[in-house]
Amino acid sequence: MDKNDLQQILKEFQDGKLDINETVNSICEKPFEDMGFAAIDYERELRVGYPETIYCKGKTVLQVQKIVESMLKKENNILATRANIEMYTAVKKVCPDAEYNELGRIITIRRHKMQLTESYIAIVAAGTSDLPVVEEAAETASLFGNRVERVIDVGVAGIHRLFAKMDIIRKAKVIIVVAGMEGALASVVGGLVDKPVIAVPTSIGYGANFGGLSALLCMLNSCASGVSVVNIDNGFGAAYAASMINKL
CATH class of the missing domain: 3.40.50.1970 (Rossmann fold)
Structure with a gap:
């Protein structure tokens, strides 16, 4: 959940589309997913303004793929650093629009466009x-x-x-x-x-x-x-x- 999601939930409550219990349940949605080998922090962007980044070095190819697959549920942009080509190939199977900068060893997935700064x-x-x-x-x-x-x-x-x-x-x-x-x-x-x-x-x-x-x-x-x-x-x-x- 990011700030836009929270604003949308509160607006739906204000407009009478959600009752108090539905609103509370939406806001109190589990803030992370425990995958055993990783705990995905879904509320990172709400707290600090930027989503969680995947540091790939030291992780297996399968772990990186599963983490990306989990993060895709929230439709956030995804950044994975220190990724090798095998990791990118695995990520591509679950997200065909993933991009890879081989020189920078970084995978990017753009689920929503951000307005670029003027500066x-x-x-x-x-x-x-x-x-x-x-x-x-x-x-x-x-x-x-x-x-x-x-x-x-x-x-x-x-x-x-x-x-x-x-x-x-x-x-x-x-x-x-x-x-x-x-x-x-x-x-x-x-x-x-x-x-x-x-x-x-x-x-x-x-x-x-x-x-x-x-x-x-x-x-x-x-x-x-x-x-x-x-x-x-x-x-x-x-x-x-x-x-x-x-x-x-």
Whole structure:
């Protein structure tokens, strides 16, 4: 149930189409489904504004398929992150209109269209190797009803490329910066804009990158104000926060 569902129930009660018991039963519908291996939180969107997202890594193909099948009952948009092609194939069997971004490893199901925001989220990537995280963020933000602009391969090794795109970046309401290696791009962007910057360190880099730890520490120690940092490779988390900011 989302806010629209609740408003519809209360309107039907107000119009006399539902009696008090029917109204109470509708509102008190079980808020989650216990599937044994998962408990699907149907009221997440009513509480926080966004439906529950399926994190697929660590789940079996069958578990992902069953979770999606359960969530389809509520006609909500569905987002499944870190999904492989086998999971998508299984989901496609229960939902033929499911879409898959292979690079971003993300499954999307759009049951209802959302009005896109006039303002947009800029997703700025240091390198092409960071694109899997970029695509995870972009698909998430888009499904949540945000306009998205991508700015790709503008890392500090060729900083003139960034300067050529500053008009797009500065017009965004919030900026996601995705970078591996030493993660310096977030600090550079943070020092050039008057918008909130959400930095995403990626696991891209040679050995001393420590799987993204060097980029994470660099971003956390940024001398540029207004830079917040999410976890390594967490494009979803960055897009979720950016969406909340963009819709304020």
